[in-house]
Amino acid sequence: MTSITSLVFHPPYVARVEDGDLTFELAEPWYRSLPVSCITDLEVTVNAVAVPRENVTITIGGTTRTVAECADAWEDFWFVQDRATVRLRGVSVGDELRLGVHLALRIPYIMVGPATALPHHAFGEENFEVVR
């Protein structure tokens, strides 16, 4: 019984190789759209090896950013039905891979302290088919 707010991957689990980069889709693990600035971290592993953050971008609503650049995007929203595209540079894979994601969010309307919004962490790990 896994609730929707813990799911970053929804089937089908398919990753693509595009221009030498690896891309896959990420779901927003919350029940409503959130400002892009509320993405506080995104850790990706490929076959249990961490991908350096400088080699990771996330595309939401047509705009591509590094995870660090998300912090300033507080006027853009990640619509809850839209899937983000994560792109990894410098990763070589075969026809299958095991993808792991830890997505950290800030829930901006639920305060748990005078200046602290609720942190939310979602983890996903699945075997992906690679399409070239």
Add this chain to the structure above:
Amino acid sequence: MKTGITLYSATNEWVTRRYDLESLLAAVAERGIGPGVEIVGFQSIPTFPDVSEDFVRDWDRLLTKYDLVPTCLGSNIDVAQRTDRLLSDDEMMASLERQLDTAHRLGFGVVRIQIGANERVIEKVTPTAEKRDIKLGMELHAPEGARTPAILKVRAAYDRIGSPCLGFIPDFSATMRAVPPGELDQLASLGLAQEWIDRLIAEWEGTGAPFERFGRFAAAAAADGVPQPAIDAATMVFTMFGREPVESWRDIADQIVHVHGKCYGFDESGNEPSIDYPAIINLLADVDYRGWISTEWEGHVFMGPGTVDSLDVVAQQQALVNRVLGERASL
């Protein structure tokens, strides 16, 4: 009392894209679980807090086509939307005004606000609500209730501001009689043994503020080696399921502008084990509440996509409400 749905009930199907807006409204109409339709703005509208002319036209077309009525729009104030600082009161007011504007264009007469809207923001936005003829309903949701300290402050502010646009939205999560069985199953699956489930229930039913009761449970469980994820997950029992008395709704009876008919699941007799529907519905009838009750199935917090058809549970809730009202009418 009129029945309807909040589309939030179908969160599992929505997030997994089983429905788009039209097919979801069509399903609501087909199953007869409207005609009232409530939405969470930031869930149902891709461009929220703004909407395009095209969206407004399409929304009107869908409501007409499926014979549905817009009841309440759920707003949120994203006070921590910026990374560098919290929003100021003026920025919070501006955000809420944008959402009121959208609510007005979509035909909603009530906008749900939450405890994040402080009394200064409420006061600043009241003239806009009055001009738009929109009622601002502060949701009374667990762990708050009509008599909790934070809400007593809001009630005092309402008295001081003195606008007919200010009201409350009782949510049945505030006045529950038991922890939903589905939540207990979830905690068991995370490794919470039966003796700790019993202890959890005892604390939940005990006295003191919700966080004190959780604190006692968490400290004892951690000392006994209960897995931390199970302890963390148990927080929800104290924040989402409130123990306020049903009678407390009488205190704000003449300020009720909308109702959230929260539910988690139904037994074989069609009753909600965790919420005393007959007591609450009879109270609302006693105080002559004539507005909408939005069915709000929130079992999706512990039941993931594919486990249950959300709209089926919504239909069960409405059958229970109608049964209680029918029994009352036949007395």
